Amino acid sequence: MDFSGSEPVRGPGEAELLPATVAAAVKVVVVGGFGVGKTTLVGSVSEIRPLTTEETMTEAGVGIDDLAGVERKSSTTVAMDFGRITISDQLVLYVFGTPGQERFWFLWNGLFEGALGAVVLVDTRRLEVSFDVLGRLEARGVPFVVAVNSFPESPLHSLDELRGALDLPPHVPIVECDARLRDSSRDVLMALMRYLYELAAQPVG
Structure with missing residues (x-):
């Protein structure tokens, strides 16, 4: 995980099974720079045991990965994280x-295939x-919302200041969150779903 304090991961059991009433499954992607909390968010919000591909950071990343501000980070995602809600x-x-590291961004093409938003x-x-x-994301034309992860030592700025x-653009939602908390992470995903619904409801042309 990107920082400690995540809620306990729900283990296998009944939660692994999809309800029989489910009519639609939507793929979304969580992106961001190195060490911003992506693995934490996926793990906190997932109702199943999340799949992670975290590996211990080694000397191979020295001089390549920018650790400024995340010097205590000892592991990193090398392929993807996966969860379900x-x-x-x-x-x-x-x-x-x-x-998060730019040297792994070539994997984004596959991860974004079929995704409705980010x-x-x-x-x-x-x-x-x-x-x-x-x-x-803008170059790809992928709809997205921005979630500001609240680290304990983060400087405080208004959302308008961060937008600037x-x-x-004014139409892109920006919200605050604590990626360690399931309800907060769920609210971020709901903000994305509302935004995608708004986009779909707009008249064509």
Whole structure:
């Protein structure tokens, strides 16, 4: 995980089975720079035991991975994280977390295939690591919301100030969250679902 204090992971059992009433499954992707809390969010919100591909960081990343602000981080996602959350009796979200280091971004193509939208997780201590991520999503034309992860030592800024710093268009939602908390992470995904619904309801042309 990206930082301690996550809620306990729910183990295998009845929660692993999809309700018989489920009519739709939607794929969404959680993206962000290195160490912003993507693995934590996927793990906290998942109703099944999440799949993670975290590996211990080694000297291979020295001089390549930017550890500024996350010097205590000892592991990293090298392929993806995966979790699942049931939004309603009829709707399930499959949540994929991407690697944060730029040297693993070639994996994004596969992870985004079939995805309806994305959550961009940002850390206010290191906003600069989010700029390239946002640019890639805009270039792909992927709808996204921005979630500001609340680390204990994060500087405080208003959402309007952060919108300006990230150069977000007015229509892109930006919300605060604590990726360690299931309800907070779920609210982020619901914000994405509401945004996707709004986009789908807009008249064509």
